[in-house]
Amino acid sequence: MLKDSFYPPQRTLMGPGPSDIHPRVLQALSRPTIGHLDPCFIGMMDEVKQLLKYAFVTENEVTLAVSAPGSAGMEACFVNLIEPGEKVIVCINGVFGQRMAENVIRCGGQLINVEDEWCQPVSLEKLQATLEQHPDTTAVACVHAETSTGVKSDIEAICQIAKQHDCLTIVDTVTSLGGIPLYVDRWDIDAVYSGSQKCLSCVPGLSPVSFSSNAVDKIKSRKTKVQSWFLDQTLVMEYWGNKAARTYHHTAPVNALYALHEALLMLKKEGLEQAWQRHAMMHNRLYQGLTDLGIKFLVDEQHRLPQLNLIAIPEGIDDVAFRNHLLRHYNLEVGAAIGGLAGKAWRIGLMGYAAKAENVALCLKAFEETLN
Ligand code: PLP
Numbered sequence: 001m002l003k004d005s006f007y008p009p010q011r012t013l014m015g016p017g018p019s020d021i022h023p024r025v026l027q028a029l030s031r032p033t034i035g036h037l038d039p040c041f042i043g044m045m046d047e048v049k050q051l052l053k054y055a056f057v058t059e060n061e062v063t064l065a066v067s068a069p070g071s072a073g074m075e076a077c078f079v080n081l082i083e084p085g086e087k088v089i090v091c092i093n094g095v096f097g098q099r100m101a102e103n104v105i106r107c108g109g110q111l112i113n114v115e116d117e118w119c120q121p122v123s124l125e126k127l128q129a130t131l132e133q134h135p136d137t138t139a140v141a142c143v144h145a146e147t148s149t150g151v152k153s154d155i156e157a158i159c160q161i162a163k164q165h166d167c168l169t170i171v172d173t174v175t176s177l178g179g180i181p182l183y184v185d186r187w188d189i190d191a192v193y194s195g196s197q198k199c200l201s202c203v204p205g206l207s208p209v210s211f212s213s214n215a216v217d218k219i220k221s222r223k224t225k226v227q228s229w230f231l232d233q234t235l236v237m238e239y240w241g242n243k244a245a246r247t248y249h250h251t252a253p254v255n256a257l258y259a260l261h262e263a264l265l266m267l268k269k270e271g272l273e274q275a276w277q278r279h280a281m282m283h284n285r286l287y288q289g290l291t292d293l294g295i296k297f298l299v300d301e302q303h304r305l306p307q308l309n310l311i312a313i314p315e316g317i318d319d320v321a322f323r324n325h326l327l328r329h330y331n332l333e334v335g336a337a338i339g340g341l342a343g344k345a346w347r348i349g350l351m352g353y354a355a356k357a358e359n360v361a362l363c364l365k366a367f368e369e370t371l372n
Pocket of ligand 1: 071072074096143146172174204
């Protein structure tokens with residue numbers, strides 16, 4: 001009883017995340033733990049910042065990894081940028097937009113929703129009209145890659161509209177970073193957060209974030225204290241900032257940051273554009289193969305995410321029994337759908353290290369053999 005070490009099965013992860021992790025990243029995790037204020041560790045953190053700037057395509061000084069999952073990156077953006085009473089528009093076309101809205105409420109903000117159908121991108125016309133109706137809006141928030149549906153929204157256009165109305169922009173890139181084009185500076189994104197466990201193929205539990213100088217000015221000129229001590233970026237920057245003497249804020253997840261450093265190095269070596277192309281290529285293979293099996297993709301081609309494929313469960317197939325069969329017989333994880341799509345669709349992830357030909361082939365073989 002309770003004496004054996006835990007050895008997880010070797011799965012192929014093709015769900016909505018976490019994704020498969022490259023052995024190099026897993027090896028990095030097992031290197032000796034050193035102090036989180038050790039000069040060697042601080043040097044590595046500085047490299048993580050540089051690498052994150054590369055991945056986000058930004059020059060933002062305040063670019064770092066929050067020591068907690070994507071949800072904490074989301075909260076970090078809202079609690080720092082929204083003060084009680086401020087009007088915030090949240091564009092909602094799936095589960096993660098809904099969570100952003102919940103964050104606005106919890107910050108005491110005045111929430112204005114711009115809602116779109118699930119499986120559709122954020123409507124630019126609706127956003128424009130809502131901003132005209134609410135000229136005192138201070139921020140616009142939206143999700144780049146909606147993991148609940150596999151839909152991509154046009155962040156460049158959304159931010160352009162928001163900027164015409166002098167709003168700060170907050171963007172969720174948890175599923176998009178490293179998988180599809182994302183340009184934080186060029187698109188005028190003021191606050192962006194992501195997750196380590198999707199297209200970066202790192203261990204779950206870290207959230208890369210980046211704040212523009214506009215966002216930093218807003219944080220510095222707040223009238224009220226940030227309600228979360230842990231996520232207050234002015235305090236966090238005493239640890240992650242550029243000063244030679246770093247101040248203890250919290251104990252950083254040392255080994256997880258080695259893993260993020262390694263994952264980002266691998267992304268840099270491959271090249272961002274090449275990584276985006278690889279995701280697109282693997283998606284095309286998967287699309288072709290599944291379409292040949294008669295499976296229907298639920299998102300229109302122009303809005304479809306290559307790294308998260310929403311497909312209809314074929315008639316007469318039991319959702320849970322099918323996915324359990326794949327897990328048991330092929331060690332293959334595909335994702336259930338959530339919210340209103342639960343029981344009607346599956347989500348097949350092709351994220352980071354998992355976006356490779358062997359995985360597509362395994363998935364197609366498993367589908368073909370199990371459906372026939
Ligand atoms: N936002 C999006 C788009 C996500 O897909 C997820 C997780 O799947 C999150 C936020 C929350 O991230 P985490 O589960 O790492 O807290």
